[in-house]
Amino acid sequence: MRLAAKRVSKREIPAVNKFQDMQCFVTVSEFGSFTAASRKLNLSTSAVTKCVNRLEENLGVQLLVRSTRRMHLTHHGAIFCERCKTILQDVEDAEEELVDASSSTSGVVRLAMPPAFARKTLIPALPRFYELYPDVVLDLHLKGQTSNPIEGGYDLVVHSGRLPDSRLINRILVRGTQRTVASPAYVERFGRPTKPSDLLNHRCITGAFGPSWSFRDPDGGDQVVRVDGPMVTDSGDILLEAALEGLGITQATWWLFRQALDTGELVPLLHEYEAEADPISIVFPAHRITPSKVRVVVDYLVELTRDTAL
Secondary structure: OOOOOOOOOOOOOOHHHHHHHHHHHHHHHHHOOHHHHHHHHOOOHHHHHHHHHHHHHHHOOOOEEEOOOOEEEOHHHHHHHHHHHHHHHHHHHHHHHHHHHHHOOOEEEEEEEOHHHHHHHHHHHHHHHHHHOOOEEEEEEEOOOOOOOOOOOOOEEEEEOOOOOOOEEEEEEEOOEEEEEEOHHHHHHHOOOOOHHHHHHOOEEEOOOOOEEEEEOOOOOEEEEEOOOOEEOOOHHHHHHHHHOOOOEEEEEHHHHHHHHHHOOOEEEOHHHOOEOOOEEEEEEOOOOOOHHHHHHHHHHHHHHHOOOO
């Protein structure tokens, strides 16, 4: 049933005031007086009266019949009161659901990361993660570097490199050096470079960060050598596999090569010229309140990478 439309003005009440006006009106109707309602709401009687008067003025409808002896709802007031109760309860329920969802360690977490990081670091550690958090669902997307690591509505992104957007917050997962490596077979066939400029005479595999490779002189100076070779790729996995197959010398963060270096499948080159690599970070928007389900993923990745020796 619709209320009679007597409104002559469409003056808008701010949403905050509108909800407060509804709350005051419902409380007055429940307690039967402005004084009792003001005590319940911890407001002054004049403030409660102002809220109800403002609501009636905006609607153009009398909601309450006031008298010195009693107060009761008008016909339209009774109808509107039930609708207000429903609206206020819906708002309360929505707030409770949001708090519960934020504090609950369950639900879907959308995350993106480089394929090599997922394959080498995350996937082997997932059995233990699911033992700890069986109700978290990881919606995993594999992606290369982008100008903005947060895109597509991800809850978090593992990003290798400097952060281009100051609106992002991050926790660093991995720091270390930029490693130059090759397979033993390549070194046996083509020899070992002894200084960065020797790379100009070698076959080099270029990765996502381009052909300009950075080095640090033993005396602290910086060097950049522009290399070339038989292959260019934006995939860390392909870069690693190409090096393992002996296709050439390559360079990337030590994290990508750590297992192959430990097993001897790759050998380090130009160790005394190694420069600091860009960090690998976990990134999320600064304006978001981090839900529990996202927070446990962040903390798990930090723990996973914390104790790895260089």
